[in-house]
Amino acid sequence: MPRRLLAAAIRPGERNRTMRELKVLRLDTNCGACVNKCCHQPHDWVYVTSRESAQLKAASGIPESEFVVERLQADSGYVVNTLKRPCSFLDSQTGDCTVYESRPLACRLFPFHVDPFTGDATLYPAECDDNLIFPPANSDRGWRLIDLEDDVRRWLAELRDEIR
Secondary structure, three states: OOOOOOHHHOHHHHHHHHHHHHHOEEEEHHHHHOHHHHOOOOOOOOEEEEEEHHHHHHHHHHHHHHHHHEEEOOOOOOOEEEEEEOOOOOOOOOOOOOOOEEEOHHHOOOEEEEOOOOOOEOOOOOHHHEEEEEEOOOOOOOOOOHHHHHHHHHHHHHHHHHOO
């Protein structure tokens, strides 16, 4: 498997096949050895739904206004909700996520980024460096994007309903 796999380089006729392959690619991460690159995602926007914001508020006790910001998506002109940067839930002393069990789907999917406007997934393996492992397809170790497909579909529908 190449160290870098970017969806942007896919020819139009190969797009569906590549997306199917990404969905079943088994990943495992050694997050404890990382320096929180998921909290500094390459696209720098962690899109959140109203449901996710409410979960984060309940888990942290922090008002949404302190961790959510509305942003204008320049390409589309849509206004979307994202987490403020730097992430309010990253403990600067330990590097731990203080709301790990309630973290947004965009955080759970890392090193994948799912574009809320197209539904396409891009894998950023270089962000995890040697902390990203590709177990065999028949292994029980790790996870696959397809395992979270229902969550992703619901998240995309929620985001699209909330986009202004």
